[in-house]
Amino acid sequence: MLDDVRTSGGTSGESGARYDFNGNDLGDRYPFPPGVGSHWDATTDGTFNYSVDFSSGGVWKFNQDWTGGVKIFSTPSQWLGITYDPTDNTLWISQWNGQRVEHRDMSGNVLGGFNVATASISCLALDHADGMLWMGSQSTQGTFRQYSKAGQLLQTVNYPALTGQNTLGGEFQFGGVGCVYTIKKSRSKRGCETCPEKGSDFRTQAECEDVKDCAKKLKTTIACPRGGNGICKIKGKVKSCG
Secondary structure (H helix, E strand, O other): OOOOEEOOOOEOOOEEEEEOOOOOEEEEEEEOOOOOOEOOOEEEOOOOEEEEOOOOOOEEEEOOOOOOOEEEEOOOOOEEEEEEEOOOOEEEEEEOOOOEEEEEOOOOOEEEEEEOOOOOEEEEEEEOOOOEEEEEEHHHOOEEEEEOOOOOEEEEEEOHHHOOOOOOOOOOOOOOOEEEEEEEEEEEEOOOOOOOOOOOEEEEEEEOOOHHHOOOEEEEEEEOHHHOOOEEEEEEEEEEEO
């Protein structure tokens, strides 16, 4: 989600639609993407959409209008939840028929993960404001749990209006168009083993309409990506607004 919500149908023959943040139908319709058996949650990196094929397994990448689908890596069937992590250009996915949440790179390599208290995870979302994961479950409808990326349960919140609602799919708004920097220096402190690599892109929350709106240089300290210990000190040069 950037400035609107673009849904997909769950199975063949169903269509998706585009909505504003007040739930108004904006008229666009998106046919169910060919090649996918079924999918019930999705995410975006601001350029592409991603989902997990619940029926046949595999993570798929699409254009924002749900065309051009390509399977980018395999998974077993019965994985459902998915959310994008812009801090390191990775994905988090969750199991339906189990209690597992996994952190994967864009090639499908497992970077980490943890088990949660309930099965039947029906949606998985990353709050870009604080980097925490939220999830709902069909077995506890109306109740949502917040976890750190290291797998620590932080809070449980119940929304009475959603009791009895099977929340298949959910996302926080992806943080608008931001300044992107090419990392020139990256130093690990206090044991972090997953600091961004030199030469990689780093997206900030600084909003922009043009690259001229961005500071030319970046110097900042970030929490260790992927929930590890320590911090990273990074320096970068502006690359783009996007």
